[in-house]
Amino acid sequence: MAEEDRESRLESFSFNMEDEFFGEKSFQHYCAEFIKHSQQIGDGWEWKTAKENLELTVDDSEVMESAAASQVIKYEYHVVYSCSYQVPVLYFRASFLDGRPLALKDIWEGVHECYKTRLLQGPWDTITQQWRTCLGLFHSVGCAPVPALLRELIEHPILGQPFFVLHPCKTNEFMTAVLKNPQKINRNVNYITSWLSIMGPVVGLNLPLSYAKATSQDE
């Protein structure tokens, strides 16, 4: 009985590879599951609806040590659904408490070394080559270049304010790979949790492990 339930649930939110890999309804469903767990552990994610536009947001405060004194940096992350690419997109910005915005290279400096390597080498190095002209922005931060996939300022589609963004053009590709195995063994997977656990750390956002446990407990 339990086997049947699980299968039918996977089917109704299954990824129709042909037409809509990850439709808006799937996005809403997985965000709802995500928020359930977030509310349990109180890590601050909110689900906002602005007419028909839906997004997850969270504010993080982090203390950044600088040469002169320690400063508090406020990070804001928004997960918004892109109907053009039919994937979620991660928007983020960081500012000092007085409102002064951080530049992309400052944010990049705060990213842990191992994630820098991952972003520079991972499956994204081919995109970097291909889209260097398009994304156009290769800054030098000390010795490490900021990868081109981290877009310099873009307008948030709902708020209309400047945010940084992780470009969504390759999300579909790597999420297909990520989700193939769990689907084969009929294991429950929350798209949003998986996606955010990959993208998030690259821009300083870490998901507690309990999210993964919460998903597998639904089995």
Add this chain to the structure above:
Amino acid sequence: MTDDKDVLRDVWFGRIPTCFTLYQDEITEREAEPYYLLLPRVSYLTLVTDKVKKHFQKAMRQEDVSEIWFEYEGTPLKWHYPIGLLFDLLASSSALPWNITVHFKSFPEKDLLHCPSKDAVEAHFMSCMKEADALKHKSQVINEMQKKDHKQLWMGLQNDRFDQFWAINRKLMEYPPEENGFRYIPFRIYQTTTERPFIQKLFRPVAADGQLHTLGDLLKEVCPSAVTAEDGEKKNQVMIHGIEPMLETPLQWLSEHLSYPDNFLHISIVPQSTD
């Protein structure tokens, strides 16, 4: 009867007579005369205003000059919106020339994106083209192009070369013979009265029964309040490139002929003009 190809040229060569005036609080060493320029509707402010910048910088000290930004009647102008869209949305009911104020100080960080170089404009432009093709062809056409084709699209826009641009862009306007149009239509609808910058949704050019969707069908579906007349009177104008296309126009045709170079239909909804 005008050939459809003439429409492409009319759209490309549309111009807006503009008068640039330096903001009164900017510190100048000598009088800064207003500067007049015909702005291309299909281009972007930071791409076509080098002469404006040079003109005003001549009247100022080097240390008083930082990143240029533009404003119309108190509204900072987003350089990443096409010029024609900005005009239709904000100034179409005012008399010409379009009066734009030039600033070199107090950059409005919360409202405007920085534009550090022409590379930023290119990156933004190519990003829009890519998104448009994701909607039209699942990115297949643009991804199959070589880097030099992408470069040609950009250079065509930058240098105002219609033939150079359309030699490549025509490929983005094709669709499989068995279909009647693109997969989805790239469009954005703008209104100054809403908080959200624009409306963008998935919308097919062809209905299930094979009928071509019209501009009216699109508006009814994505922003009905903007066009339905409650008391029979027309509240708003639906404007693209400074004109009001008939609501019966097939959306597929509009997408092929009235898109901006980024392959998007940028549609403004503005209050009905009283004159």
